[in-house]
Amino acid sequence: MSILAGWKCRLVMVALCAASVTAHAEDQLAKVKKAGELVVGTEMQFAPFDFLENGQQAGFNKDLFAEVGKEMGVKVRFIDLPWPSVLPGLEAGKFDMVGGPLTVTKARMERYTYTLPVADATDALLKRASDSSLKQSADIAGKTVGAGKGSAQLDQLKAYVATLPKPPEIREYVDNNQAYADLAAGRIAAVANSMTNIAYVAKQRPETFAVVQPPFGAKVYFAYALRKDADSKPLADAFNAALVKMHNDGRLAALQKKWFGVAMDAPTTMPVPNY
Template sequence: MTHLTRRSAVTKALRLAALGVAASMALTGVARAEDLLAKVKAKGELTVGTELQFAPFDFVEDGKQSGMNKEIFAEIGKELGVKITFLDLPWPSVLPGLEAGKFDMVAGPATITKARMERYRFSSPIADATVAILKKKGDASITKPADIAGKKVGTAKATAQLAQLQEFAKTLPTPPTIQEYVDFSQSYADLGAGRVVAVANSLPNIAFLAKQKPDVFEVVEPPFGKPVYFGYIGTKAADAKSLMDAVDAVLIKMKHDGRLASLQKKWFGTEMATPDQVTEASF
């Protein structure tokens, strides 16, 4: 009887210990969920990875960063009470840099795709990202997207725009030759020089460029890509959730109070309706 009593006491103690460990783990999980936002606020700085070759979102003008991202993140910084520090990298290095913890989140922005949603946490969308064709002004050989069949077309490496161009190419009678560039600025330079006949990029980007250089470039209507959106990127780690939730809250507030629409008009020339969240990507 004493043996049974002792065994029962040990069993009870083990159960209590297990409950204590579980409670401790739960509390640790809560603490971790607050870690990144707490660290950002304690430091007073949100570090953002981006590529300064993606106008009108991020580009260099008169030796300084300019673009829509700078203005949106200025609003995010005000709301969170922190300063914003951007780190400029070639786009193929940006997402690996996020995963390596070199910065808190990514500006980009990046097209919200199914594959990326499996790996990353996206912010509330900030713009339409549907892919279209840019050509040289007055090029009568390209009047619709399908006219790129059999021609040399440029786009950027490791992008959703490249993936959509590759999918579209499969539907054409003669696939185009796709030239991949480290960044879109190089592709635009080659288009201007006649080394490619077109560039595939998201409509806001090429519309901005055509507006800046109307005597050089022209947008081919309509866009050929599936309807997709641009968003900012964070990791899916538990300690990043609080930060991304806070960023979403600011972006959604900007949508509802008109600040985002005002910036869209400034940089794209038009407003773009976007959902508060993308739960399932179209591509």
């Protein structure tokens, strides 16, 4: 090999190495900063977190992500999908994170990177306000109960009903609004969802719905999810830094009061899930 050819070869190798280092340095946070945009996958049928009002997005997530976007110096763009498509979309790299939010569970922590919690996700039952037969959670024995398809609330419901003497029939819904419509129409006896969600629904329609007390689920929290890889950790860290700042200056509590009716426990360190 000639001296000139040798130098050309070395230059090519240096260029390739530089490109490799640059590509490696381009983690998810760097990509978001470069694009000036944080892309979030969600389902806009999950009030009070995400829902459509006169065809426009409304809810806790819209307000919270707007504040986080300001802290990170980026815009936020939401992609609305049916819930069963959201987590596969995250894993396929179609967006940066999931704004569902998700219940924090041990199984999901092995598969996804979670942000810090933003709200209580303890599972409870919503019933018709006129249904005097459903005084406590155990009264769903032998009845028909709805829950979100592919949700952690469905998993909690299945575990709970297995302890009842006569397990109820469980009907799975892709759209929570359809579950609530079936409940109002008397086609099912109750809907299992997080206390946060059903308390909001009952507050909006007190003549139609009521919450069964106490909740039947274990104490769990809602948080947002990212892919579980090294590239996503800097983005999760930046998001969490913004959340802690909002926790400390009262913005998080203010948003909770606005959308949930009450400020909720939101730990600034990740709690160990119960299941």
